[in-house]
Amino acid sequence: MSSITRFILDRASEPRLQEPAPPMSVVDQALRCAARAPDHALLRPWRYLVVEGSGLAALGELFAACCPPEAADKERDKARRAPERAPMVIIGIASPNHHPKVPEAEQVMSAAAGMSFLSLALSDAGYGTMWRTGPVAYHPAVHEGLGLQPGESIIGFLYTGTIASEKPPVPRPDTGSYVARWEAPGQLSTWET
Template identity: 60%
Template sequence: MSELVNSILNRSSEPRLAEPAPDASVLEEAFACAARAPDHALLRPWRYLIIEGDGLEALGDVFAAAADPDDPLAPKVQKLRQMPHRAPMMIVGITRHQKHPKVPEIEESLSTGCGMAFLLLALEARGYSGMWRTGPVAYHSAVREGLGLAANETITGFLYVGTPIVNKPSVAPAETKSFVSRWPND
């Protein structure tokens, strides 16, 4: 089995992350991998924000602005403020939607999502780990505005990145027959 396939088959999200975060050279390589995502019409519809250090505190303030005191199920301000501190680095994946006659917006979002997956795999190949999250804050106008997104941009996800504190036990893979079939049926 190839090293790449083995890495994919054994990867899992790691929620407990600590220092160190990847350095500039590891990030450069990982973002080069992200840029190899499928990209209909070569629109390069992605961009990324790296947030660490004091930026995590500022991001907590941005998240706190998304609190809804009238919704009893919504996360509370303090929880929102602490969310960025789950890891020493966050990478925000952003899709830049562009008008193109042959490329629907969903393909741009999927391209950015593939880039984020490639980014995560590249970081894991260098000994780091991550957890991809979205949640209500990813779609809240206060967060979009706080991060400086343009009107044609959406958040694809927040990638929490760092060094795993402990590696979770591997998760049993889903049996492919539970989600793969041939069409038309034999």
């Protein structure tokens, strides 16, 4: 088994992150990895925002603004503090381009693949990551505050930093629980290795 395969099999989200955030040289290299995602017609249908320092508090204010007017102060405070769960948040944005042969859905998947590559590269550099979305990823106030253009969408908020504490391994499902062999229309058989 190659080191890449072993690394992917061991990958896990890290919910407890702390300072320091990765340095910009590491982030830049990880973003270069993100740009290697499959990209039909080389449209580069993505962009990223790196948020740290005072930007985390500003992002928290955007999150708090998404709470409904009747929300309790506790709920609003929780939303406000959410970005401070890590010293850095990288926001992945799908930015599709019109192309006669490349549907928008393919471009959004390309952007999502880039986020996955970004997360793997940061993990390989020794940092923890947690890919989050939630209602704030789809809220117009967040889109406006982050400067999204019409047609753009948030792929996710990639929280990153130094892993604060080890967690137990995540159990992984057996491939037979989610894979079947397709032989012809209506004919599936069990996946056996």
